[in-house]
Amino acid sequence: MKNLNKIALILVIIGAINWGLIGILNFDLVATIFGEMSTLTRIIYSLVGISGLYLIYEKLMKK
Template sequence: MNSIDWIAKILLIIGGLNWGLAIWNINLVTAVSDGIFATIIYALVGISALWAVYKLVKK
């Protein structure tokens, strides 16, 4: 497992926690950062999800 896989896993965990906390109207990403940084984090989580799908299909 290379470093890209580890980074993708960490970002997917962040995204999953953010979705889980949304039940209580808590947004973890915007609590930590706001504005363009939150947008960048969301984009990175989305790219990580695409990477995970690619890795699943590749096997």
């Protein structure tokens, strides 16, 4: 599970950086690299979201 936590954290950091770029510069790095709403872009967005939910779950379950 430790590796899964690291992967989830990396994906959430990527998502946070991307949202920061969107908010500050109106620049979507993921869409620029992989294409505007391409299948790969949608997979990355989905993985980032799932990773965020997973980390929330992990945090709540450790109490």
